[in-house]
Amino acid sequence: MDRSELVELLSPDGLRLLDSLPPYEPAGDVVRMVSDLRKVGHAPGLVTAVLNQSRLRARAVPKFGEFAGRMLFTEAGLEQATRLRVAALHAGRFVGASLGRVVDLGCGIGGDAMAMAAMDLAVTAVDTDEVTATVASFNLAPFDNAEVAQGDAGTFDLSGFDAAWLDPARRTAGHTNTSRLTRPEDYSPNLDFVFGLSERMPIGVKLGPGHDRELIPARAEAQWVSVDGTLVEMGLWFGALARDGIRRSALLLDREGTHELSAPADSEDVAVGVLGDYLYEPDGAVIRARLIGDLARSQGALMLSEGIAYLTSETLRPTPFATAFRVREVLPFDEKKLRLALQERRIGTLEIKKRGVDIDPATLRTRLRLKGSESATLVLTRVAGQRVALLVERVRTLA
Numbered sequence: 001m002d003r004s005e006l007v008e009l010l011s012p013d014g015l016r017l018l019d020s021l022p023p024y025e026p027a028g029d030v031v032r033m034v035s036d037l038r039k040v041g042h043a044p045g046l047v048t049a050v051l052n053q054s055r056l057r058a059r060a061v062p063k064f065g066e067f068a069g070r071m072l073f074t075e076a077g078l079e080q081a082t083r084l085r086v087a088a089l090h091a092g093r094f095v096g097a098s099l100g101r102v103v104d105l106g107c108g109i110g111g112d113a114m115a116m117a118a119m120d121l122a123v124t125a126v127d128t129d130e131v132t133a134t135v136a137s138f139n140l141a142p143f144d145n146a147e148v149a150q151g152d153a154g155t156f157d158l159s160g161f162d163a164a165w166l167d168p169a170r171r172t173a174g175h176t177n178t179s180r181l182t183r184p185e186d187y188s189p190n191l192d193f194v195f196g197l198s199e200r201m202p203i204g205v206k207l208g209p210g211h212d213r214e215l216i217p218a219r220a221e222a223q224w225v226s227v228d229g230t231l232v233e234m235g236l237w238f239g240a241l242a243r244d245g246i247r248r249s250a251l252l253l254d255r256e257g258t259h260e261l262s263a264p265a266d267s268e269d270v271a272v273g274v275l276g277d278y279l280y281e282p283d284g285a286v287i288r289a290r291l292i293g294d295l296a297r298s299q300g301a302l303m304l305s306e307g308i309a310y311l312t313s314e315t316l317r318p319t320p321f322a323t324a325f326r327v328r329e330v331l332p333f334d335e336k337k338l339r340l341a342l343q344e345r346r347i348g349t350l351e352i353k354k355r356g357v358d359i360d361p362a363t364l365r366t367r368l369r370l371k372g373s374e375s376a377t378l379v380l381t382r383v384a385g386q387r388v389a390l391l392v393e394r395v396r397t398l399a
Contacts, residue, residue, distance in 0.1 A: 001052065001074050006131050009049040009072070010138070017042060018050040024058035064111070072135045077109035080167065082206065085253060086225055086232065087115035090165065093204060095119050097240040099163040105153035106167055106189060110136035112206075116165070117143035124161070128152050128188070153189040158201070163241065166194050167206040184215060191215070202239030209234050209288055223249045224285040229323075231284035250285035252320055259320040261286060267293035273302025273312060275330070275383050279392055280311040280322040281353070295321050305382040308356040316395065325377065325392035333380070333387045339368050345391075346372030354380040357387055 001009075008014050017037075030051065037047045056078055060068035063083045073081075082090065090112055094102050100121060104113045107125035109132065116123040117140060125140060125148045127133040133150040140146040149156070158164065168187035184191045195217055197203055209224055209231040216222050221242035223235045237243075249262035270293050280301055282292055287309045296302065299319060301311035316324060331341045342350065348370045352361035357380050364380075379390040 001049070001131060003131055005045065005049045005052070006134060008043070008046045009053060010134070011046075013042075014046055014050060017046065018053055021050065021054050024054045026058075067114075071109070072138045073109055074132060074135055077132055077135065080170065081109055081111040082115075082167070083227060083232065084111065084115060086227065087112045088119070089225075089251070089258075090204060090206075090235070091115040091119045091121060093237060093241050094121055094163055094165075097163070097202065099202060099240065101160065101162045102165055103156070103158060103161045103163075104165045104167075105156065106169060107136050107148070108132060108167060108169075110139040110148070112165055112167065113140055113146055113148075114143070117146040120145065123147075124149060126151050126153060126156050154193050161201070163202040163204075163239075164197060165204050165206075166197075168194060170208060184212070198238035202241045204238075204241050205236040207234045207236065209284070213288075213290075218247075221246050221249070222289070223251055224288040225251045225253070226283050226285040227253045229254070229283065231288065234288070248289045248291060250283065250289040250291055250321065252283055252285060254320065256320065261289070261291050261294060261321055263289075263291055263294055266290035269293045269306075270296040270302055272304070272306055272384055275304065275327065275388075275390075276302075276312045276314040277327055278313050278316050278395075279304070279325040279327055279379065279390065280313070280319075281325070282309055282311065282322045283320075286321050295319070305356060305385055308382055310355055310379075310381055324395040325379070326395055327390055327392050328376075329391040331378075331389040331391055333389045335364070335367065338389055342368060342370060342376075342378075343372070345374060345376070347374045347376045348372035349375035351375075351377040352380065353377065356382045 034047055053072060056073040057068050060073055060078055063081055064071060065084060102116055102121050102123050104123055104125040107113050107127050110125050113123045113125040122145045125136050127136060127150065130150055133148055137148040140148055168189055170187055194205055211234050221237040225233050245264050246262045247264055248266060249260055252259045267290060280299060282295055286292060286295055292309055296311050299311065299313060299317050301313040304310040304312050332338055350365060350370055352365055354361060359380055377392050377394060379392055381388060
């Protein structure tokens with residue numbers, strides 16, 4: 001969305017038209033809708049603007065729920081925006097530390113700032129891009145305790161603020177067709193500024209979950225967050241926002257609530273054991289936080305193979321921190337023998353999971369020429385260093 005499209009959208013006619021549209025349908029007849037809107041006299045630019053927003057609002061529902069229908073978005077802003085449920089946990093850190101006035105440097109469309117304002121924090125949201133700052137202003141308009149400023153994070157006056165929140169831009173500049181930045185020095189603001197700021201005031205920082213762990217400052221609490229099994233971010237917390245005695249944590253959000261595994265440092269792995277009746281696949285947040293050893297000890301489990309994030313045990317213990325599988329059979333790893341074994345078992349639908357082996361599951365699935373009415377899960381991995389194919393079934397009763 002460029003400036004002219006935003007001007008069209010923010011006009012009284014634009015907002016009325018946007019709110020009057022039926023729910024966006026990905027398979028809908030867009031050409032016909034454009035034609036119908038043009039026939040009743042709407043300008044081409046306005047039609048483009050409202051239809052783009054309708055599409056973005058639909059895409060935003062998984063992150064913002066019912067609030068998405070009253071917000072505005074840019075393509076890039078929605079891509080990086082924090083899920084509202086996670087943003088509420090961010091805001092809770094500031095509330096818990098009694099840091100009442102927060103500056104959100106690089107606010108994007110304002111998702112985190114919305115959560116802060118909803119929790120009665122006084123928040124100033126700052127973004128260098130005019131269009132993005134205007135979109136954030138619209139989204140934060142319902143809150144009297146929030147304001148938006150267009151400015152540069154590196155030069156913004158921080159006097160009077162108790163703490164800062166930063167979500168550095170990790171994509172190239174622009175509102176659409178952006179690409180992911182791979183070098184932390186290219187982030188905006190860059191991490192030298194971010195970590196330098198942590199020496200001046202309490203700050204929280206949102207980074208990608210795959211961020212290089214070697215670049216995590218020793219004084220930071222690092223928390224990896226997953227939502228419904230999908231790893232979404234790594235948060236770094238400094239000063240009063242970091243918890244005493246915790247430097248690594250895995251926070252899981254699911255339908256049952258929140259679950260956390262935390263430790264003062266990376267946990268030491270447990271020993272490698274023989275394959276038991278059950279296989280555990282730790283959540284991505286646990287793996288990234290390097291708390292697999294602590295999880296294994298809590299489960300009475302052992303490593304399946306050194307350096308591979310699968311655990312095994314003879315008994316089943318419910319845990320929200322891993323998906324459990326019952327081991328049905330050990331099949332030949334040889335592809336031809338594996339194909340025959342699956343055909344004998346009439347398996348036509350196969351989920352393939354793998355760790356520690358160089359195999360493309362999609363390619364292998366095609367070569368296996370599956371036929372039959374049965375479904376199964378196949379785990380390709382190593383046991384004590386040796387390649388194995390495990391036919392397993394997911395245990396559905398775990399939380």
